[in-house]
Amino acid sequence: MGSGSSPCASCKLLRRRCAKDCIFAPYFPSDDPHKFAIVHKVFGASNVSKMLQELPIHQRGDAVSSLVYEANARMRDPVYGCVGAISFLQNQVSELQMQLAVAQAETLCFQMQQDPVALPTQIDQHQHHHQHQDHDQKSLLLSNSDFNSIPHQYFSSFASPSNVIQDPLKRESLWT
Amino acid sequence: MISNNPTRCAACRFLRRRCPQDCVLAPYFPSSNPERFACVHKIFGAGNITKMLEQLPVHLREAAADSMFYEASLRVEDPVYGCVRIISQLQHHILEAQSEILKTNGQIASYIAQQQLQQQQQNVVDGASYQQDMQISEYLGVGSDVQTLANDSYFHP
16 A cells, blocks of 8 residues: 555656555555556556546456556567467367367267167257257357457458467466 | 648547658558547557557558557456456366367267277177087087088099
8 A cells, every 4th residue: 555655666666656545556566566667668657547547446456467467468579469369369269179079079970879770869969959058069169259250340451460479378377 | 841641640630749751650540540549549548559669660560550459449348357358268268178178088088998898798709609609510520621621522532
């Protein structure tokens, strides 16, 4: 918290007095100056302040965490930032979807071999099973258009970022 | 004299300033799409955008501007998590898919093991049946000797 004796990382960097109600103080402690420095570099202190002010207090912690994550991504990859990671992960998901489809086809083959007489029933059950779980399958297989590709209206000309970003974010899990 | 763009780009129009011929932002924020700049400016700020683009070689600036616009749009839609929500969901889906693949591969392994067991059992039954046939043949005095004798008699009438 802001106090006269120990300014938060933000106020230290901005060289100003850290007020008691400093909006940054709870999220940018003085022992981690790099955290604010990177957010300030990418988004700017005034933008971050405005963004936090527009949020209820209980959501500000998560907002700061996500901004730090984005800022780090942008520093590591100045061209694509987080978008590079999204593209990389989308490719991974597509590959896994294919692997899963192949594996599921194999199990179906085995089931048919074991019980060919009941084949029509099995197929009906299989279809029913899939229809019943349609929503789950969709979320698992990501037929949701949000994930299949980055929407084109955002890009005038977009080279594949997965060629650029190899490692930075693929192994990071959030909030750990 | 600094020559200006005849039509100010969206950035310079938004910022109410002259748009020079060499405006860094003009190629990526055309006047035909003012919302694009407004969105990026709201999240990153014009100064930061300019700095970030200036630090990049020209051939990469368009991709950078596009990715910033994408991130900014998602942040405007979701002020708490922005595009990080999508990353989190993708990571979650990857874990789910990996788990599902492991489970399915386990089922396949189980089917293969079942098949092998059935095959082995069949081999045992076939082997027992063959031995039984052989015993009967020996009892009856017929068997492989018959074929040999037949061959002999054929070649040695």
